[in-house]
Every structure is written in C-alpha cells, then in structure tokens.
Amino acid sequence: MNKIFEPKLFTLLKSGISKEQLISDIFAGIVVGIVALPLSIAFAVASGLSPEKGLITAIIAGFLISALGGSRVQIGGPTGAFVVIIYAIVEQYGIDGLIISTVMSGIILIAFGFLRLGGLLKYFPHPLIVGFTSGIAVIIFSTQIKDALGLNIEKLPSEFFQKWVVYFSNITQTNISALAITITTILITIYSRKITTRIPGSFIAIIFITLFVQVANIPVTTIESFFGEIPNDINFTLPAFDINNLHIYIAPALTIALLGGVESLLSAVVSDGMISTNHRSNTELIAQGIANVVTPFFGGIPATGAIARTATNVKNGGRTPIAGIVHAITLLLIMLIFASYAKLIPMACLAGILIVVAYNMSEWRSFMAILRGSHFDIIVLLSTFFLTVFVDLTAAIQIGVVLSSLLFMKRMADIGIKTPCQLDSDILEDYSDLPEGISIYEISGPLFFASAKQYSGVIKEIGLKSRVLIIRMRHVPFVDSTALHNFEEMIKTLQKSDVKLLLSGVNKSVLEDLKKHELTLLIGESNILDSFEKAVIHAKNIIS
Numbered sequence: 001m002n003k004i005f006e007p008k009l010f011t012l013l014k015s016g017i018s019k020e021q022l023i024s025d026i027f028a029g030i031v032v033g034i035v036a037l038p039l040s041i042a043f044a045v046a047s048g049l050s051p052e053k054g055l056i057t058a059i060i061a062g063f064l065i066s067a068l069g070g071s072r073v074q075i076g077g078p079t080g081a082f083v084v085i086i087y088a089i090v091e092q093y094g095i096d097g098l099i100i101s102t103v104m105s106g107i108i109l110i111a112f113g114f115l116r117l118g119g120l121l122k123y124f125p126h127p128l129i130v131g132f133t134s135g136i137a138v139i140i141f142s143t144q145i146k147d148a149l150g151l152n153i154e155k156l157p158s159e160f161f162q163k164w165v166v167y168f169s170n171i172t173q174t175n176i177s178a179l180a181i182t183i184t185t186i187l188i189t190i191y192s193r194k195i196t197t198r199i200p201g202s203f204i205a206i207i208f209i210t211l212f213v214q215v216a217n218i219p220v221t222t223i224e225s226f227f228g229e230i231p232n233d234i235n236f237t238l239p240a241f242d243i244n245n246l247h248i249y250i251a252p253a254l255t256i257a258l259l260g261g262v263e264s265l266l267s268a269v270v271s272d273g274m275i276s277t278n279h280r281s282n283t284e285l286i287a288q289g290i291a292n293v294v295t296p297f298f299g300g301i302p303a304t305g306a307i308a309r310t311a312t313n314v315k316n317g318g319r320t321p322i323a324g325i326v327h328a329i330t331l332l333l334i335m336l337i338f339a340s341y342a343k344l345i346p347m348a349c350l351a352g353i354l355i356v357v358a359y360n361m362s363e364w365r366s367f368m369a370i371l372r373g374s375h376f377d378i379i380v381l382l383s384t385f386f387l388t389v390f391v392d393l394t395a396a397i398q399i400g401v402v403l404s405s406l407l408f409m410k411r412m413a414d415i416g417i418k419t420p421c422q423l424d425s426d427i428l429e430d431y432s433d434l435p436e437g438i439s440i441y442e443i444s445g446p447l448f449f450a451s452a453k454q455y456s457g458v459i460k461e462i463g464l465k466s467r468v469l470i471i472r473m474r475h476v477p478f479v480d481s482t483a484l485h486n487f488e489e490m491i492k493t494l495q496k497s498d499v500k501l502l503l504s505g506v507n508k509s510v511l512e513d514l515k516k517h518e519l520t521l522l523i524g525e526s527n528i529l530d531s532f533e534k535a536v537i538h539a540k541n542i543i544s
Helices: 008-015 019-046 052-068 080-114 118-123 126-143 145-149 160-169 176-194 201-216 223-227 243-275 281-298 307-315 322-342 347-361 364-371 375-390 393-418 452-463 481-496 508-516 519-523 532-543
Strands: 438-444 468-475 500-504
Touching: 008 052, 019 052, 019 080, 019 201, 019 223, 019 307, 019 322, 019 347, 052 281, 052 322, 080 126, 080 243, 080 281, 080 347, 118 281, 126 145, 126 160, 126 347, 126 364, 126 375, 126 393, 126 481, 145 160, 145 176, 145 347, 160 375, 176 201, 176 347, 201 347, 223 347, 243 281, 243 307, 243 393, 307 322, 364 375, 364 481, 375 393, 438 452, 438 532, 452 468, 452 481, 468 532, 481 500, 481 519, 500 532, 508 519
Parallel strands: 438 468, 468 500
Antiparallel strands: none
C-alpha cells in the first residue's frame, strides 16, 4: 500500500543525486527565481496588495511545495489564477479575511490529500478548465488597463462592465509615456526570446524600463509612488478574527482550495509529460495545503503550482526538488539585497508583463478548438467562461462541475437508447499469428473526461513496446474534447518513439471529431481504416 504522504525530495535523497544533476538543479533554480521575481510582484499588485506579499509567497510557499511535494520539478508560488479571488476576498473581508481564508484552504487541501482525493480532480473536464482559465485571463487583462494607460482613477469598480465604462470615460486622460512603456514591455517580453532563452523577457523588460524611466526622469507611476517602500524583511503576524464568524470564510476557502488543487495537479501532470515521470498527487495536495497554512502568517497570499515556472525549470535542466528550493533562496536573497531598487519599477511595466501573462493564460487555441467540437462541450465552456467573467469564479466552478455531470448523464442516456448492445470492458487481445512488433488494443465505451487519462496511459504503455499499434474503436460511441486533448498527447508521445498508430472501426461521428481537432492529419488519414481486417493487413505491410 502506497504511503499517503511521501515527498519526492526525501525519496531522491535516499537514492542519491549525482553531482552533475545537483549543479544543473542549482542553475535551473536561479533562472526560475529570476523568472518568478517580476511575476510574484505583478500578481500581488494585480490582487490589490503590496508587492512584497508576492515575493514572500514565492519564497516561503515555493520552498515548502518543493521540499514536501510529490513532484520532482513543481515550482510553487502566487499565480494569475488567484488574482481575481484574492482581489474579491480583500475587498469583502479585508487582509485578515484573506489570511483566514487561505489558512482554511490549506487545511482543506491537507484533508483532500489524506482522504486520497488527488486522483478525483482529474474528473474536471477540459472545457471547464479552459473556460475558467480563459475567463480569468480576460479579468486580469481588464484590471491592467488603468496602469497600462496611466489613468488617474482612485477606485475601480469590481464589476467587469462598470470597470470598462470607467476606462472609456477617462480615456482622454491617457498618459502617453505609460502607454509607451506598456507596449515596449510587451514587445521586449515576447521578442527577447529570439535573442536569449536563458534570461526571461519579463526580467529584461523590468531592468531596461526601470533604468530608462529613472535616467530620463519620465513622469509615470512607480511601485514607490503607489505603495511606498518595499520591506526587505519577513515578519510573523496573526490575524484578528472572531471564531463565531469562521463560517463566512468557508466559501472563499473552498474556492482557493479547489482552484489551487486543480492548478497544482495540472502543472504536475504537464511536467510529468515533459520528463516522463509520475507525481504523487496526494502528497502534492498535502504539500500545497501546508504551504497555504504557513505562508499567510508571514504576510503571504494563496499559492499553488505554477505551470509556466515549472516548465521553465524543466527546460533549464531542473529534475529534482532542489531546483525549487534554490528558486526560493534566490528570491530571498533578491528581496534582502535589492528590495530598495524594486520600488522604482513603473506600474505600466508590471501591467505590460501581466497582459502577456493574461494572453498566455487565455488558451485561445484550445478555446477555439472546443468551439468546433461537441455542442455539449461548448455549453460547458461558454457557461464557465461567462460566469467567471461576469459573476465570480466560485459560481463558475460549482455550476460548471454540475453542468458537466448533467450533460454527461444526458449523453450516456442517449447512447443507451441508440446503442442497445452491451458494451464490453477494456480488452487487450492477443493475436499469436501476427508478426512480432504489432500490438492491438480495443477501447470499449465512450472516450470522455473521466476515462481519457486512463485509456491514454494504458495505450502509451502498450504502444511504446511495439512498432505498430492498432487501436480498435468499433465500440467507441463518442469522444469529448478532454479525451481528444489526451489522445493528441498520447499520439505525439508514440510518434516520438517511432511507433506507427493505426485506428480501425472508427464510427462517423467520432471520425468527424477527430477531423475537427486535426487528429486525422496527425495520425495520417491512410492509417485510419474502416475495418480491423484492413488494419491488420496495413500493419503487416508496415512491418514487412
């Protein structure tokens, strides 16, 4: 029986880490620390808080998530997904309310881990995740217009439409210098990677823009003029609260816990695919929970696994949690030594960085792909998106999950009427007369968000031992976008290992969905056969 809490760091230290890997992890950690610096400040500022709160979160939570987590390469800290939630909680309950909500969310995450609920979060369908991620991106973009244009607006409305009404009514007050800084920051952040991929564009933009603004004495709002000094120390604080009012924080705490849990496990799954390992989901949830219990008492905000920073870690050679620990230490040293200079960063520069973050979060390609698919997926996507933008994230997640479940039950009921035959369970058939190197796997039943990952995992395991893999799909009545997303990743993995994939018996509606998501081009239309017999002949020709 697997242990519920077994940090990867402890396991790797027992087995030993080579000197070469240690050096690689230290280098990756320093690079990620530099990447995290502008993002941590920007996320805190976008949440309506002072910039050091983002740094403190990246330092303390980043250290705990790496040291205690279930992933080799996860980088923890503040993320864009929390900006909307934090802003709303602070506006309604104040800083003390945010501390209490975050601590409670940490306790909920720890409970999720010990109850072995890590695996259940995979049941969040892909359209729901894309819907609220895209919605958050739109909200982050809309909150940055004030600083991007240098508008002198004392208090922005929290409602989306009212916010834009205020922007348009004050558009004549646009500070051309601030707008130029925002555009320049966006261009540097995007195009600097053509020159170097080692130093993040956001970091280059902050250094260049801040120096230029100070030397040229350009009249724009900076962190110092907006927030004052940035403290370079970390202090322990206790929130003031009435134990009789704790129940009012359950809803925001649950929202933080659900979003943090989903985002951290998504990040862990993405990184698993990049380095061909498996994370420990329950350990990861417990580590995220501990980080969110501890960090608020030192002035931090909610934290989770950060997909972009985790990917940066992997790309720069990080393969153990030591890289994440070094990233936290790097940020601590920067905060202690350079905090007095960070206050000079223009707010328009941070706005430019966050606009790029919002664009990257938007997942517009996935959004458009889902819009070309099943109308059930479209309903979930658009409902979650509009609820996130115009109502709030809590309602979006709750209604999205319920709606996904109801629509899935509707689809299963329809299939039960249209397909009276009994669908078999997964079958791996052994055909002894086939040449060596050909394997066969049969999918029996719908490919949807609850079964997609399991199917993809088994198919990859079988396929990587083969030269040709035939997938029989005669009993697959439909596929959803989550399954197509997982299927695409599985196909790419097999193709990297020179495994030829053949599909047989694909029905008309499933084939249409494969075409809409361009998977037929990826597989090759000649490798999609209408019968199993034809697929076997084709496989033999490939082998011979």
